[in-house]
Amino acid sequence: MTVLVIAEQVDGVFRKVTFEALTAARTLGSEVHALVLGSGIEAAAAELGAYGAAKILVADDDALADYTVDAYTNVAADIIGQVNPAAVIIGATTQGKEFSARLSARLDAPMASDCIAVKLEGDQVVASRSMYGGKIIADVVLTGTPAVVSLRPNTFTAEQAPSDGAVEKVAAKIGDARTRVKGKQLESGKIDLTEAEIVVSGGRGMGGEDFSSIEALADALGAAVGASRSAVDEGWRPASDQVGQTGKTVSPNLYIACGISGAIQHLAGMSSSKVIVAINKDPEAPIFSKADYGIVGDLFEVVPAVTEEIKKNL
Amino acid sequence: MEILVLLKQVPATESMIAIAGDGVSIKTDGLKYVINPYDEIAVEEALKIREDQGGAVTVVTVGPAKATEAMRTAMAMGADKGILIDPGDTVCDGLSVAKILAAAVKEMPCDLIVAGHRAVDDDNFQVGPAVAELLGLPNISMVVKEEISDGKISWTCTVEGGTTEVEAPLPALISTQRGLNEPRYASLPGIMKAKKKPLETKSLADIGLDADSVAAKVVVKGLRVPAERQGGRLIEGDSVQTKVAELVKLLKEEAKVI
Numbered sequence: 001m002t003v004l005v006i007a008e009q010v011d012g013v014f015r016k017v018t019f020e021a022l023t024a025a026r027t028l029g030s031e032v033h034a035l036v037l038g039s040g041i042e043a044a045a046a047e048l049g050a051y052g053a054a055k056i057l058v059a060d061d062d063a064l065a066d067y068t069v070d071a072y073t074n075v076a077a078d079i080i081g082q083v084n085p086a087a088v089i090i091g092a093t094t095q096g097k098e099f100s101a102r103l104s105a106r107l108d109a110p111m112a113s114d115c116i117a118v119k120l121e122g123d124q125v126v127a128s129r130s131m132y133g134g135k136i137i138a139d140v141v142l143t144g145t146p147a148v149v150s151l152r153p154n155t156f157t158a159e160q161a162p163s164d165g166a167v168e169k170v171a172a173k174i175g176d177a178r179t180r181v182k183g184k185q186l187e188s189g190k191i192d193l194t195e196a197e198i199v200v201s202g203g204r205g206m207g208g209e210d211f212s213s214i215e216a217l218a219d220a221l222g223a224a225v226g227a228s229r230s231a232v233d234e235g236w237r238p239a240s241d242q243v244g245q246t247g248k249t250v251s252p253n254l255y256i257a258c259g260i261s262g263a264i265q266h267l268a269g270m271s272s273s274k275v276i277v278a279i280n281k282d283p284e285a286p287i288f289s290k291a292d293y294g295i296v297g298d299l300f301e302v303v304p305a306v307t308e309e310i311k312k313n314l
Numbered sequence: 315m316e317i318l319v320l321l322k323q324v325p326a327t328e329s330m331i332a333i334a335g336d337g338v339s340i341k342t343d344g345l346k347y348v349i350n351p352y353d354e355i356a357v358e359e360a361l362k363i364r365e366d367q368g369g370a371v372t373v374v375t376v377g378p379a380k381a382t383e384a385m386r387t388a389m390a391m392g393a394d395k396g397i398l399i400d401p402g403d404t405v406c407d408g409l410s411v412a413k414i415l416a417a418a419v420k421e422m423p424c425d426l427i428v429a430g431h432r433a434v435d436d437d438n439f440q441v442g443p444a445v446a447e448l449l450g451l452p453n454i455s456m457v458v459k460e461e462i463s464d465g466k467i468s469w470t471c472t473v474e475g476g477t478t479e480v481e482a483p484l485p486a487l488i489s490t491q492r493g494l495n496e497p498r499y500a501s502l503p504g505i506m507k508a509k510k511k512p513l514e515t516k517s518l519a520d521i522g523l524d525a526d527s528v529a530a531k532v533v534v535k536g537l538r539v540p541a542e543r544q545g546g547r548l549i550e551g552d553s554v555q556t557k558v559a560e561l562v563k564l565l566k567e568e569a570k571v572i
């Protein structure tokens with residue numbers, strides 16, 4: 001069976017989750033195809049062969065330079081109609097979640113978003129996904145084709161499996177597309193929260209908008225900076241930094257919570273992290289019961305000391 | 315400006331969620347229900363647009379009769395009227411709900427639809443874009459700022475690593491994100507007034523659908539509770555220095571994450 005992975009790239013650089021999705025797709029299908037949409041991306045697309053894409057379909061068009069959900073849905077739906085895959089896999093980024101939702105409605109196909117596991121049972125795709133802010137995991141069967149599945153970043157391991165990966169240009173039927181991107185403000189070089197291997201977060205314990213100690217630690221580790229809702233509500237950090245049930249869900253290898261008490265809504269966004277470290281001055285703080293390692297102490301002393309120690313050890 | 319808000323009633327985020335005897339649903343007794351937090355932001359944004367541009371705000375919900383509590387709360391905040399579509403025993407997935415909502419609003423006057431970007435119970439991230447697709451409307455998600463003029467809407471939305479500004483002609487659908495606004499509280503006079511506002515309940519048949527036409531394609535096989543994290547290891551030491559040195563050593567040698 002054929003599985004189609006829809007790649008996500010920014011300026012010809014693929015998101016890590018695209019490689020993770022290609023790896024997961026290999027466990028489902030005998031034939032993995034990749035689809036890349038964008039403008040001037042043909043050369044970059046060849047890279048996907050390293051992760052086992054037997055065919056790399058490239059829809060290259062000026063009108064696809066920026067992602068807009070209507071143009072991308074039109075083009076992808078047309079190509080899916082031709083490839084006729086049993087499953088379509090997308091990275092569950094902000095863009096990927098929206099894209100897969102619109103695509104599944106277009107195709108009248110079953111969809112499961114932000115999945116943490118996916119497998120084949122007979123000829124049906126079975127996916128596992130968290131619900132109720134991670135309090136429940138649901139195993140769901142997607143009946144009908146193609147099964148549209150988005151995968152949570154940082155959850156599947158990307159493994160190379162070189163294949164010929166022939167790049168094939170396909171027609172981009174843009175059709176009726178009414179949304180237009182007027183501008184973008186992207187911080188280049190900034191590590192995205194949901195894809196970061198390490199996240200350092202600050203909460204109300206930071207006491208103000210000066211997050212420099214957290215940023216220094218994040219710099220030393222090559223980590224992204226997150227925040228609790230309290231820190232966002234205080235106006236210390238932008239809403240896009242918020243981790244939790246009404247913010248982002250992150251599953252890094254290492255999550256360091258500084259001055260965060262560990263409310264259930266915060267845990268909802270980070271409890272699938274592989275290792276959790278808590279730094280808090282209150283030994284009774286609930287975060288310690290979830291943390292693999294905890295240090296009781298004043299974060300203004302502990303965090304800079306950790307930064308120094310890490311610099312020494314690199 | 316005719317504004318529709320897609321509103322879902324969900325268990326409060328602090329709820330303890332337990333799996334019911336059938337293994338595929340949750341125990342609902344004793345749960346406290348609220349408006350989905352993002353839909354509360356949607357109601358607030360709709361009210362702001364109405365205050366600015368005139369018109370009416372209608373909340374549309376797919377759910378059981380109990381969901382009217384959430385709709386009344388939205389009306390107490392200021393929404394003008396509500397329509398509940400009660401699918402009865404029909405088991406719905408995200409796409410089923412989108413089909414029901416699309417059929418219900420298709421005949422209604424509408425310049426703008428406001429939804430949340432996800433419901434915090436099923437976490438599907440699906441219904442908003444799916445409704446827009448079924449109605450043939452442009453949509454955009456994770457909106458943190460919007461501006462309407464000359465029959466066009468401009469949005470700023472958050473994406474990985476920053477924000478983008480997008481524009482589309484009305485009618486359109488937007489999905490809210492935190493940061494768009496701070497929802498107002500329902501006032502006491504608001505609560506009194508809400509009781510008298512029109513709230514209509516419809517069945518699937520009333521909107522020209524039947525159970526087959528919206529049958530769920532995603533079937534829950536089973537629910538489980540994730541393994542509890544075994545935390546609680548505090549690092550001891552005489553000084554901050556020794557504790558920190560021990561932590562970094564453990565992260566390197568035991569956890570192997572740095």
Ligand SMILES: Cc1cc2nc3c(=O)[nH]c(=O)nc-3n(C[C@H](O)[C@H](O)[C@H](O)COP(=O)(O)OP(=O)(O)OC[C@H]3O[C@@H](n4cnc5c(N)ncnc54)[C@H](O)[C@@H]3O)c2cc1C
Nearest residue numbers: 203204205228229230244245246247259260261266281299
């Ligand atoms: C509908 C709803 C949705 C929500 N969604 C989210 C969400 O998505 N994300 C989220 O995070 N929250 C969310 N919340 C809020 C959540 O309930 C908590 O209020 C919030 O997480 C608390 O943030 P905090 O831990 O930073 O602050 P607090 O609970 O105030 O904790 C601050 C901690 O800092 C410690 N501290 C203080 N000073 C120092 C110091 N000098 N050194 C070390 N430690 C120190 C204190 O001991 C304390 O434990 C939501 C709530 C609701 C009702």
Ligand SMILES: Nc1ncnc2c1ncn2[C@@H]1O[C@H](COP(=O)(O)O)[C@@H](O)[C@H]1O
Nearest residue numbers: 320321376429430432433438439440441
């Ligand atoms: N049953 C429902 N009734 C009305 N609106 C809904 C319903 N389910 C979802 N929505 C809307 O769609 C958004 C996304 O929900 P979901 O796709 O379920 O995560 C919600 O924030 C609501 O605005």
